Amino acid sequence: MLLLSLLLPLSANASAPEPVTTALAPATRALIVSLGQPAPARTAFAEARFLRVLDRPLVISGELAWLGGDQLQRRVDKPRLETASIADGEVTVQRVGKRARHFSLHRAPQLQVLLDSFVGLLSGDPARLVQAFTIQRSGTAAQWTLSLVPRDEAVAGSVVGIEVDGVGKRSRCMRIRQANGDLAVDLLGSLAAKMPLTPTRESLKALCQGGP
Amino acid sequence: MRGSGRAALLTVWLLVLAGLGLFVVQRLQVSTDLRSFMPAPTTPDQRLLMEQVGDGPGSRLLLLAIRQSGTAATLDDVAQSDARLATLSKRLAEKLQHDHRYSQVLNGSFALGALDPSLLPYRYLLSPTLDTQPMDEAYLADQLQQRLEDLSSPAAGMLEGLLPRDPTLEVLKLAERWAPARSPQVRDGVWFSKQHEALLLVQTVAPGFDPSGQQQAIEGIRHAFQALPGSAGATLEFSGPGYFSVLVAAQTRYQADWIGRISTLGFITLLLLAYRSVSSLLLSALPIASAALAGIAALTLVFPAVHGITLAFGFTLLGVAQEYPIRVLSHRRAGEDAVRSVRALWPLLLTAIASTCIAYLAFYASGVNGLKQLAAFTIVGLLVAGFSTRYLLVRLLPVRVRDVADMPWLVRARGIVDRLPRPRWIPLLVALAIMAMLALAPGPFWQNDLAALTPISPQLLQRDARLREALGAPDVRYLLMLQAPTAQGVLALSEQLQPQVDRLIARHAVDALELPSRYLPSVAVQEARQRKLPNRATLQRDLAKASQGLPFRPGLFQPFVNDVETARQLPPLTPQRYAQTPLGQRLAAMLVHRDGHWLGLGTVSGVHDLAALQALGRDRGGTMRLLDLKAASESLVAAYRTRILQALLVATALLVLTITFALRSLRRAWHVLAPMTLATFLVLAVERMVGIEISLFHLIALILAGGLGLHYALFFERDTGDPAEQRRTLHATLVCVLSALLVFGMLGWASIPVLRAIGLTVSLGVAFHFCLSILMAPHAHASKD
Structure with a gap:
């Protein structure tokens, strides 16, 4: 009881574990469980960022790796080598020829969301996902979309939602929508190779939700 | 008749006392600046020491630690509690930042707010970038390319809002420049100690040795903290000179109070046992009450403010005066009028009073304001007590008494x-x-270290040292003094010195040395930077060329172009103009006007090679030197003691003369x-x-x-x-x-x-x-x- 009263007023990271798992539809639950993989799990990715400050999207590609627990590594190969690691709530960014930079995960809500969703999906852990997001599923068992909306207010102030598109037991695509209108689309696995040279929001959406 | 005469005398006496009391209540101003009880400084170093002890940047620094109450059981708990503490730290800092009682609040979070928004265009004059790097096409192209990379990195969210106005990230460079040289580790975005405490540094506007100002500052922080949601599970701890001065003041008052209460009770019991007369006891309190009131009244006439310690110690010293009524009471004979008893006693009593007053004159000669007050208070008090005993009390005492001689x-x-x-x-x-x-006898004869007299417990001092180490807060011991006729001269001197200081730090002679020019460059340097800023047309042309082939939206950097143009026309930032912002307050503590010249105070932390540091001041014609506050305070105490000893010698000589003359x-x-x-x-x-x-x-x-x-x-x-x-x-x-x-x-x-x-x-x-x-x-x- 005491512990609970301590936790309740705090929103930042420690949203109290509400018993919401039951609210998850059995099919959605089953889907999330079926996505689980043993750590470490690696996948190629290609990301297109549509930013307000730019008049055309930024495209990067590399490899995402879940190392187990809350450890995530994002290696960018193109256009320039950069490795970002998340461990213990801290982000470390390492670029070739530069000193590593460290900052708190709280300062990069985008990464927090990526960590929560990615780790939740790869570990096939509905409880973990439900803790961080309200979840809705659409589409069919063969081709589905999970809509994740962050529960944490601080995070939601910057990231409005994530759509994860998948086919069968594989996620193929993550679309991270930001409050300021920015959008990041990550193509995962084999789809990563299909990133167009000049992507548009529409073409990527079609790619993500297109057939296998 | 006699009875009515006594009643009249008693009434008049009490009325006079009440009048004095009223006068005192209206006039008395109690000061709490502990420095008035420190010896008067004689050398420039000692004078500086006295100022620094009270006003220096080091003395205004409060070290704060937010700890989880209780202990965390698992690693998971630790991580959760860290996150909670970090939130508390951030919210506390936000609240304090807008409070006029604090000039600087640091907790390790990204100090984007370090520069007042109204001063934002000044960043190009404050940051050293332009000294080595022209703002030309090549530089801009490189910067824009880097920003583009930043945008694809995980930190992009932090950058995006800043980009249109500040594509070269000048604000971040300044924030880095102003962060403490040796920051503690950052967890969840704020400073943490190894003991899992969130750490904050708060500089107060009130000087360190002003316990009431510090009390207000500390209360303010405590209030702000308690009002935070979630603060119930955490403990806020303070350290630093200001906190200690509050602690000492409270502790002294508390102990003096309970000791005073117990000894008053004991004293009353003792007198009742000795004289078995309530009326004698009550009446004999009158000379003491008169002494105290007259003493305070005299102080309010002579001194603008009376120190709290003078009053506390003064009452203790006045205890001597209780001896006068006691002598009269003990020397009464059965059936003899008290007036007649006292006549036989008076020459001796007068000798005693005079000689005690002479001894207290030694305090007056000490030259310490607080002790002077103490002497004035006690001498006036003793005289009043003596004479009122002799001429007033004896007329009031009951006629029939027990002669103690027959006990x-x-x-x-x-x-x-x-x-x-x-x-x-x-x-x-x-x-x-x-x-x-x-x-x-073992050990040194004299205790020169004022710090040895601090009532602060060793645990608190250890915690202070630990927090100071973790926060990289400057030592209170050494200060690098820069002297010049003008404030700008000091800033220029500080700029000249910077490269040497950088070398010292690189050699690990010191961990950090913070100079005033770190917060504000001289006008000359600002103007030089200003001249290097491109005009609007040039900048726009270079920017257009630099962003060719880059995906930045057209017109995105208009706020940047505007700021550069504003910066070109700004009047350079002076300490006076700067002083209106929190950071300017920080500078004001490092740049002081004294005796017609200006002094810059460089704070030093982690001295490893004292000789190298001292060498810094050599060959500079006295414009720069290292002040060792500990050595200065010890020399101050030694000089003080010499003066007290000299005064004592004089007092002794006077005493011998008085006694010899009185006893013939x-x-x-x-x-x-x-x-x-x-x-x-x-x-x-x-x-x-x-x-x-x-x-x-x-x-x-x-x-x-x-x-x-x-x-x-x-x-x-x-x-x-x-x-x-x-x-x-x-x-x-x-x-x-x-x-x-x-x-x-x-x-x-x-x-x-x-x-x-x-x-x-x-x-x-x-x-x-x-x-x-x-x-x-x-x-x-x-x-x-």
Whole structure:
């Protein structure tokens, strides 16, 4: 009881574990469980960022790796080598020829969301996902979309939602929508190779939700 | 008739006291600046020390630690509690940032707010970027390319809002420049210690040695913290000079209060036992009350503000005055009018009063404002107490009294005293013992370190050292002083010095050395940077070329172009203009105007190579030197002591003259002064023997005890040849000794070193003075004759 009263007023990271798992539809639950993989799990990715400050999207590609627990590594190969690691709530960014930079995960809500969703999906852990997001599923068992909306207010102030598109037991695509209108689309696995040279929001959406 | 006359006198006296009380209440201004109790500085270093102790940047720094209450059981708990503490730290900093009581609040979070928004265009004049790097096409192209990379990195969210106005991230460079040189580790975005405490640094506007200002600052922080949601599960701890001064003030008041209460009760009981008369007791309080009120009234007339410590210690010292009514009460004879009893006593009493006042003159000569006040208060008080006892009290005392001389126990006691052997070699033996003890005593004789007198517990001091180390907060010991005729001169000097300082830091001679120009470059440097800023057309052209082929939206950097244009036309930032912002306050503490010139204060932390640091000041024609605050304070204390000792010598000479003149006999003067002198040195020897190092407060206490001892010796020496009168003398002296032992013995139990020093010294002194006065009294033989 005491512990609970301590936790309740705090929103930042420690949203109290509400018993919401039951609210998850059995099919959605089953889907999330079926996505689980043993750590470490690696996948190629290609990301297109549509930013307000730019008049055309930024495209990067590399490899995402879940190392187990809350450890995530994002290696960018193109256009320039950069490795970002998340461990213990801290982000470390390492670029070739530069000193590593460290900052708190709280300062990069985008990464927090990526960590929560990615780790939740790869570990096939509905409880973990439900803790961080309200979840809705659409589409069919063969081709589905999970809509994740962050529960944490601080995070939601910057990231409005994530759509994860998948086919069968594989996620193929993550679309991270930001409050300021920015959008990041990550193509995962084999789809990563299909990133167009000049992507548009529409073409990527079609790619993500297109057939296998 | 007599009865009505007494009633009238009593009424008038009480009315006068009430009037005095009213006057005092209206006029009295109590100050709390502890510095008025520090010795007056004589050298420039000492003067600076006094200023720094109160006003310097180091003394205004509060170190804060937010800890989880209780202990975390698992690693997971630790991580969760860290996150909670980090949130508390951030919210607390946000609240304090907008409070005028604090000039700087740092908690390790990204200090984007470090520069006041109205000063934002000044970033190009404050940041050193332009010194080495023109803002041309190549530079802009490189910067834009880097920003593009940043946008694809995970940190992009932090950058996007900043980009249009500040594509070269000048604000971040400034934030980095102004962060403490050695920051603690950052977890969840804020500073953390290894013990999982969130750390904050708060610089107060109130000086460190202003306990009431610091109290307000600390209360403000505490309030802000308690109002935060979730603060119930966490503990906020303070450290730093300001916190300590609040702690010491509160502790001193508390202890003085309860000691005062207990000793007052004991004192009343003692007097009731001694004289068995409530009315005598109540009436004998009148001279003391008059003394206290007259003393304060005199202070309010002479000094603009009276120090709280003067009042506290003053009342203690006035305890001597209680002796006057006691003497009168003990020396009354059955059936004799008190007015007649006092006539026989008065010459001696007057000698006692005069000699005590002379001893207190030594305080006045010390040159310390607080001690001067103390002397004025006590001397006025003693005179008022003495004369009101002589001329007012005796007319009020009841006519019928018990003669104490007939008490059986007193007759026996006097018999024992008279039978005591009084060999002539006693003074010689005591003198030899004193010399032997002084010679054999362990450790240094004088205590020069003021810090040794701090009542702060070692645990708190250790915590302070730990937090200071973790936060990279500057040592309070060393300051690098830069001197120039103008503030700009100091800033220029500071800029010249910077490369040398950087080399020292690179060589690990010091961990960090923060110079004033770190916060504000000189006008010359700002103007030089201003001249390097491109005009609008050039900048727009270079920017267009630099962003060719890059995906930045057209017109995105218009706010940047506007800011650069504004910066080109700004009047350079001066300390005066800067002072209106929080960071300017930070600078103001490092740049002070004094005696027609300006001083810059560089704060130093982690000194590893003192010689290298001192060498920095050499060959600079006195414009720069390293100030060792500890050495300065020790020299200050030593100089102070020399002055007190000199004043004591003068007081001693005056005392010998007064006593000799009053007694009209060198031999009799010797019988009074010899036991007093021996007892004083005996106290010194015994304290040295048990390992006590003698501080200023021991000296002051010795003077006080000497004053008391003088009274004992004077009265024991009085040659009346009347055994009953000798019994009365013994009775009065016993009551005086017991009451002094009671009051000062209680003070000896205090945990505050200053109070303990005074209590112990006076108690020992009173005991030695009493014993030696009896053993060396001359008329034991006379009474047997």
